[in-house]
Amino acid sequence: MKKALQKFFAFLKNAPLLALVFGCLTAYMPQANAAQITSMRIGQQVGSVRIVLESDKAFDYQAFLLNNPNRLVVDAYNVDIQTTLQADPTNLVSKTRIGVLQGSDKRIVFDLKKPALIKKAFVLAPQSNMKWRFVIDVALCSQADFMANIGTKHAFSNTKKAPTTTAQANKWVPQEVAKPKKPRQKIIVLDPGHGGKDPGAIGAYGKTYEKNITLAMGKELKAILEKKGYTVYLTRSTDIFIPLRQRVKIAQKHKADLFMSIHADSAVNRNAKGLSVYTLSETASDKEAAALAERENKVDIIGGVDFSENSREINDILISLSQTDSRNKSSKFASYIVSEMSKSVKLINDTHRFAGFAVLKAPDIPSALLEMGYLSNRNEESLLKQKSYRAKLATSVSQAIDKYFNDPEIAALY
Ligand SMILES: [Zn+2]
Structure with missing residues (x-):
């Protein structure tokens, strides 16, 4: 009897420990009634x-x-x-x-x-x-x-x-959430249009190749943006041909925050002149925009590769919310380009337009296409050949990019 009592007291003494051990176990075991x-x-x-x-x-x-x-x-x-x-x-x-x-x-x-x-x-x-x-x-x-x-x-x-x-x-904060977010350098991918066997538009007077103007502008703009602290990649930095889908993939690979394709226009009407900015839309904003999209998109056929198979997949992605969202951001970016450019160069009426460019179909990446001017116009062809004129354009674009990333709605996303 005495022994039994001793055992009982010994058990009581250990009870808190037992309760603790039991408590810990139950905390990690699936609850029967959960x-x-x-x-x-x-x-x-x-x-x-x-x-x-x-x-x-x-x-x-x-x-x-x-x-x-x-x-x-x-x-x-x-x-x-x-x-x-x-x-x-x-x-x-x-x-x-x-x-x-x-x-x-x-x-x-x-x-x-x-x-x-x-x-x-x-x-x-x-x-x-x-x-x-x-x-x-x-x-x-x-x-x-x-x-x-x-x-x-x-x-x-x-x-x-x-x-x-x-x-x-x-x-209770999961570790990933607890980490303070470091502000990170914004990544911009610039896409000099055309290249290699695809010259793009050819100047009506001086036979200037669009591919050379776009590459020069791409490199010059890259230097300006890098000075401002952006991380900048070019889809091409030499005279090579890159299919449109590949250009989009390059932007995705670099996890670009912004993508801008650089082009120069041409028109049958040699008086047509001015600069315009395009963002993606299912339907073009007018006939000319549709024709332009068709011209620029044709490049893939020149490449001899059929990318039409991609289009359904891409279209599906386009329909998703994120695309709508990046489309809104693209529009915002385009409107900043228009407002900055209007301070320094002639714009065409209705400067920000919408067209179905394949090169702008990068899901999740806000994208715009800049047509710097008309190579079919004598004056603009000679302007676009001048480094000083392109510098004016590049400075305006870089200011538009600053304004875009400082826009309260955009800045809140970083
Ligand atoms: Zn072009």
């Missing part, structure tokens, strides 16, 4: 993007937004997560991370490529053969609206367990 999340997916709704988590039972959650980088956070209480996110067809989410808040409470972080607001969050009871579904609808918004809605103050939640302050909620 909801099992077995699927995560993202889909497009009209005007919004829907994230759906499927589970075998309901769970408590709190969903909110955090910035730097922009992200959507879903804290899910007492769950096991047995899945990863399938590819995001909407291109809203760049990355997901799953971490442990404590025990079986988990945090799912969706890094957002674009600012978005939570519109709705709710739990749906199983219908027919389906599982429980946790649904969250988000819609794109401006960065200003995003910033006005960050933190747990604006959380969508069905639980009192959730931390009530952003500071509390922020305690």
Whole structure:
């Protein structure tokens, strides 16, 4: 009896340790009563993007937004997560991370490529053969609206367990998020049009080759931009032929923040003159723009390679949200070029135009095509041959690039 009592007291003495060991074990073991999340997916709704988590039972959650980088956070209480996110067809989410808040409470972080607001969050009871579904609808918004809605103050939640302050909620921060973001040098890819066996337009009076003017301008502009601190790559720095698709790939390989293709125009009407900037559109803004796009795109046929097979894939990408987004950025860039150029050179009417240039079809990279002037016009052909005139153009372009990256909406993305 005495021995038994001694054993009992010995057990009590160790009880806190046992409780600790047991507590630690349970924290890392799947909880028997935890909801099992077995699927995560993202889909497009009209005007919004829907994230759906499927589970075998309901769970408590709190969903909110955090910035730097922009992200959507879903804290899910007492769950096991047995899945990863399938590819995001909407291109809203760049990355997901799953971490442990404590025990079986988990945090799912969706890094957002674009600012978005939570519109709705709710739990749906199983219908027919389906599982429980946790649904969250988000819609794109401006960065200003995003910033006005960050933190747990604006959380969508069905639980009192959730931390009530952003500071509390922020305690658990995945490492990638905790790293301060270093401002990085902006990368610009300049694309001197044509080259090699493809001379481009040929001057009507002095027989100037477009390919030589575009290469000279590309090199000169590169030097100016590098002085300003940009990282600049040329798609070609010698007189070689590069297919259009290859030019786009070069920009993607360098992870360009901006892509600009450089050309010089020509027209049957020898009085036609002036500079214009084009950005991508499914449909050209007018007949001339369409004809020009056709001329510039023909280069691929000269190369003897059929790139038409690529076009469906590219078109599919174009339809995605990210393309719409980079198209808006491209338009913004073009408008800065127009406003800077208008200070120093003659522009043609309706200077910023839209056309379906193959070379501008780089998903995710804001792109524009500059037609510096008409080689079919006597005066402009002689101007474009002059280094001092190209320097004027290059300076204006570099100022437009500065303004573009300093634009509050663009700067917020870095
Ligand atoms: Zn051209």
